[in-house]
Amino acid sequence: MKCPNCGNRTEVGLDMHSSGFSAEDSPIKECGACGLVWRIKIVDGKTLVDIIKPADKK
Numbered sequence: 001m002k003c004p005n006c007g008n009r010t011e012v013g014l015d016m017h018s019s020g021f022s023a024e025d026s027p028i029k030e031c032g033a034c035g036l037v038w039r040i041k042i043v044d045g046k047t048l049v050d051i052i053k054p055a056d057k058k
């Protein structure tokens with residue numbers, strides 16, 4: 001999956017189960033290039049991007 005912000009494929013999976021997130025069906029991803037943290041939500045059959053942390057601006 002490409003980063004929805006910068007399109008980079010360098011992503012890092014985060015395990016946030018211990019932080020109160022329920023990531024059963026929507027694993028949280030972090031972009032290794034821009035720092036965006038997001039996950040995919042499926043709502044009414046549509047794929048939505050849920051931004052958890054904005055990209056780092058440098």
Ligand SMILES: [Zn+2]
Nearest residue numbers: 003006031034
């Ligand atoms: Zn990115």
